[in-house]
Amino acid sequence: MPKIQVNGIDLFFDIQGTGEPLLLIAGFACDSSYWSAVMASLVKQYQVIRLDNRGVGQSSAPDHPYTVKQMAADTAALLDAIGITQVHIAGHSMGGQIAQELALAYSEKVQSLMLLSSWAKGDGKFHAIIETLGDLPQILDIKLYSKVMLPWIFTEELYSTPGAIKQFINIASEYPFLPTTHGLYHQSRAILNSDTLDRLTHICCPTLVVVGKQDILTPVKFSEQLAQEIPNAELVVLERGSHGFLIECADTVATVMFNFLTNHSQNRRH
Template sequence: MARIAVNGIDIEYEVHGDGSALLFIHGLGSCKEDWEAQIAPFAQRHKVISFDLRGHGQSDKPAGPYSIAQFAADTAGLLRGLGIDAAHVVGISLGGAVAFQLALDQPALVKTLTIVNSGPDATVRTLKEKFAVWMRNYIVRRKGMARLAGLIGPHLFPKPENRAERERFIERTSRNDPQVYLHAFGALIGWSVAERIGAIACPLLAIAADRDYTPLAMKKAYVAKIAGARLEVITDARHALPMEKPAQFNAVLGRFLGAGA
């Protein structure tokens, strides 16, 4: 592990392997540990970089508010600080939003783009969505991060064979400072680059779990708006796809990177 100064804060990161740069961006309330099952396999052919977004893991946790554009600027600063001209970029959930923003704001830095269980728009539209946002804020403020983690974990990893992943997720999420978590959550809610995605020119792969809580129809719709983009669906899988089904996920990502290396 190492630290680098970016945009006035210190970002913690790891680098493994050698070859073309491959950057992994984790999800909300998590950290670079999201990608433990990807590091060794992909480090055989790539310089694999994982890091903690501001407010997450071992990176600095400055006062908010945060924004997706700010997360993307931090990511760009990390790549430039490491002397990387362009990277294959993979993001899950919140990390997918950051990856979209990075590809639009700094297209020269993104060689290929892989979006996992995410999309280019987090606008809250329906009463059900508004209630879900309110409820998450309420739980974090009144019950704490451990309570939130305990509620989410069984939905992400319901099967007995994923007990270890479930327990790691709960422990990892419980570490978060509640206020900092809400800053990051707030950055995502209402964010959108949906009107800009047609400008993405690099190869794009969307990887979706068939049982993810973000609709498959939404992913099909945005993929159709990006020239050359394609969608791969992994069955019997949920939101934390790279952790729940690492072999299937790694195979799909590996084929894409092999074609786009």
């Protein structure tokens, strides 16, 4: 899998499929593999580009502060390097923050925007959770860290499925590209220092906002605020969805994404 040098780091990326370009940006502590459950559907009609944000996966994890704007600049540099001039973008969680900054600073590159389980400005409770999730890797091993983090990600339904959570913890502990402690810390602080609320009215591309009704980490009110402030944004609230709906409800999320993309493809507009 390829890497390129951008903004002083090695950035890992992956391209699959053909068609209009679609960029997928993962969230805190997650690399490009977080989109795996929806990939089979998306690559049937789109050239899907995934990347590992700085701090995770196979990209560099420099031990100094990160910003969401910086990660957006990394992503824009990747698009330039691979010759993509305009792209549909989907960002999950922190990836949605990065996607917002891309739409604001590089609007000419963004054909449409999908913000999944994301927000413009977190509240006090959310900031306390993110601060803790950034600090805990310094004192917990990956299995204990997963036990702390996963209740914020998945539904009671999954926790009631025998062996499901244990399987996720085992997968996480055996993953070959675990993020570094300092990478997680710097990503968490990038989240805490990000705020797009007073700039959302400047996002001019077609925008879809999606959230799970059962999301306790980035609750529905965050997505309602995004949809209210971004001009003409569409809001979809999934009844069964949690913050981890890309895993728990992958088919449903892929369908919602497809419906939006179909309505905003170049072929349809022309």
